[in-house]
Amino acid sequence: AEDVVFVILSQPNPYHLARAQELKNNIQAQSKDQFVVHLSHLDFPHAGGWTIIPLIPQLSRLHGSNSSFIVFLEDGTRVRLGRLLDTLRTRRGKDEVFLGYALHDREPSIIHHFAFYEDPTSFKYPNLASGFAISTALLLRLNERLRRENMPKTDFNIDSVHEFSLFVWNDGAGVALSHDSSFCVADEGEACATHVRPFESCGDVAPRGSIYFAVKTCSKFHEDRVPIVKKTWAKHAAILRFFSDVEDDTVPTVTLGVANTEHGHCEKTFSILRYINREIENRNSDIRWIFIADDDTILSVSGLRALLGCYDSGDAVALGERYGYGMSAPGAGYDYITGGGGIAISRPLLSRLALNCSCPTASAPDDMYMGLCLKEIGTVITHSPLFHQARPMDYAEAYLRSYSAVSFHKHWMVDPIKVYNSWFAYADTVAAHTEL
Template structure:
């Protein structure tokens, strides 16, 4: 952030008014990540790009403090996108100010920018392919349409992968967990997956990271390898897209990693989860990602949020939000071609890192 330029960008705004200032984003269509707000006209509502920075006038801050002191907290169970939810709270159904767009709070750097998001850079060499185990959660009704997508895209670039189902299918092959499929929740299946991984860990001595993905998760193995270079696998880590449940209403609220975007655990975390009496599913159909959030909280393992994971499809996000990013994942095949999504967002970087990997292996031989 350029402090002088930031002050200059705010200089001409009247400080005595209630002002909320940022780089404005607008949804192109109603989306689940914003609770389908403004479904008739999503473009009418502006919310800030947090990574570009935002500002509030003193008058607005005083009003927010007064509302909170009076018990007027945001009325929502789930916290998904804090930028949109904050803008809704401030707008207060039309009684409060709308976001004022400031072009100096940029998406990318240029000379007139007061602030802009930093592009992600790896912290060192990408983690080794050998250090990652990918666990794909599936069921028999999706074996023929979703699993081929996984195999034709990102799974080409992994060394260790297991397809976990409620039935055996030698053509894939799947690992039958002995847990019946449920329409919702899947806690029983996910915990059985983690237990199976912990059981086979001695035969996967190089594996340090476990990635759990749905069969309709679309991801980049290369970008995951780059991201994980910033973490120590010997420590208990849980990485993904953070959601919150009742975090603004109750001390019993908790954070969790939303499963569709992919959940990454260090092997140390997998061992703690599977060895703990705190992490037994209430039922097979309990929401697995939410219960894992409770489990991790009980174990004292902090969830690390990364905005590079995405629970929804690319079209569910404002294009300007995705523009400066290097995404790790998207989720859902509904009304999109997953092969095209992979080709647009992930194919090139995965191919390049695979070429580098093969070249290095050739040198070693």
């Protein structure tokens, strides 16, 4: 197990890069530079590198003959190296091994395309925040499969580690994940080879008046969804506008002359961005961030403010939960921020989006076309697992313990006020009282 290679799934944003470099330095300090530690976006640049599978050919070429295990980490993973080596020594590197903290769905989940619908607990996949390991023997077999079959044919990448686990499992012909208790969520001391670093504020939080909240709604939701937003997180937002297809003074709404569409909402979203850009560009405004939310987004304003404090609002930043589209075709795919969990855009980037983005049709998918436009203007999306496109029950419990949630999405078969009260109300209330 002394010939272990580490791959930190890194990002170019300065906040995430600093965290990844800190983790790399820590591993190398523990090993006295004995181990190779890769930062994925630097050593293996690939538009879909975060989905893990595209890294397999390069890792096989570099380390297929000189290593026993490849360990994948996030920038928030913490490693107790001696304990990890003890764990790996109990496994034979020449065997096909897949180790990690095992998660399973509690019920069929939309984020996993409702896989294993009859028994969602039957399929295990690793908690990425805790890290996971594959043996080189498994790496080489996966690479051979890729040579024969090319990339797995999928249009969308949503949960990279679940999709990677499906690829490894190969409809039962491959290897299933083995749960190992030394891969931990919380730090339980020397028993843990890895654990998750909780989110910590970077210092000053984003001021309340620095965030412009834009909520997309339409007339049919003015009486049910809008009141829930007002009863929950809107109370803690200094600047908030409801953008709708009709004027309604009871909300009140802003209308932009764009009719509502059942799907997509591309023209509506980009009209909102252009409106906000015009509203703030010619005045001495303290607004530094624009946050686009759906009317069924459930949000922690205090959590978002703490998170935004880790990013430079003077940079071109697009922040949210990253999905991918078309990664099966090399060079053709792109990332996008899935809109339901919310999209944070820095003010400099707002101007570029407002001036450079357009929609092929009014009903085109807005989040996807924003991702395509970001690719065209050369802005890399920054992923944060604190945003959630789905409901709390759509995620494994240990996954939710790994991150401080900022948002959830959907009112379907849940009480959204209860979700807000359970997850976000206390922190928002404390932050509001602290600032009085």
